[in-house]
Amino acid sequence: MKKIGIIGIGNIGSAIVRCVAPRSEFFLQHCDIDQALADALAEETGSKSVPLDRLLETSDIIVLAVKPQVLPSLYSRLSETTGKAWISMAAGITLDTLRTHLKATSIARIMPNIAASIGRSITAIAFTPQSDASFRADAEKLIGSFGTVFPLDEGLFGAFTAISGSAIAAVFQFLNGMALGGVKEGLSYRAALDIIAETCLSAVHLVKESGIHPEQLASQVCSPGGTAIEMIALLENRSFKGTLIDCIGAASRRSRTLEANVR
Known part of the structure; x- marks a missing residue:
């Protein structure tokens, strides 16, 4: 069972946790700067609240659900984590930028909408060319748990x-x-x-x-x-x-x- 780690549990991040946690395909863990919020969400959904270092160490796929202005402050720590696949929903941050700062090759960029909160989002997804078939399948299955997956050329994300x-x-x-x-x-x-x-x-x-x-x-x-x-x-x-x-x-x-x- 793949371990999914979600960094940031704001409106969209928490919606994803609530939709994905009941599914048996993934083991879900998350972290947030608001520890009380993270613990409450874990108790509500049966997911696991863990420190950032633990999440980075043990997750197979890491979902970046933080605001785009926050992400640059995390790059130095995230880039120390090797051998991971990444999914980013940070608006406006391109795959090339993510590849450079994360020092990784298996990366997906997604754009969900607020209907993820009821499992009815339509979510665009684009992958780096180096992303393998296994990661692509896992990413699309994960995203499909909170709505419809819409593969799209990154140039059309705007x-x-x-x-x-x-x-x-x-x-x-x-x-x-x-x-x-x-x-x-x-x-x-x-x-x-x-x-x-x-x-x-x-x-x-x-x-x-x-x-x-x-x-x-x-x-x-x-x-x-x-x-x-x-x-x-x-x-x-x-x-x-x-x-x-x-x-x-x-x-x-x-x-x-x-x-x-x-x-």
Whole structure:
């Protein structure tokens, strides 16, 4: 059984522990600067809270779940650890940078989103060319325990960060805005939110299962002179799609800027 060590148990790190700990494929241990938090998570999940030195010594795969601004302060200690495979979720820190500072070759870079907390993240992953098949399989199995694995060229991580890691916040805003519209029309907020959330789920399933282009599905909903075309006309007049495209572009540019700044 492979030993997985997770350094850092913030929102995403702790979510991964909660999803992975019940699985029998891995032995899970973790550490954090907040020892009380680490101990509480171990008691909750059955994982093991250990000191950093112990984690580095005994883990087969080490997951770096710390903020990108924290990671450079750990490089000197981490680079002393040899023969390990590494998975980093530090935003903006490239595989080349990790390979240089960790003095290692088997490295994966991942980008999960907040839905990892319920095991429903979509997570991009890219590997160094030197990563062997065994590590790749273990890494994808680990990531699959908290959602869907999406192998991706590292050069597209900025776009992925925008359309998944960041865009999920826009989806929350969309849900809230639609629910508030329902409130304005007389529904309770809870009822309106439940309705629009289920509507979004049904729309997603229809897109995925039918394979029909979203534009075509929208046109099927719009009857002449009806309510749906009234809504779509207002959205088009206010550049709804153009605004979404610009939002993805802005987040992607910001991701690339941050990546350039932390090299």
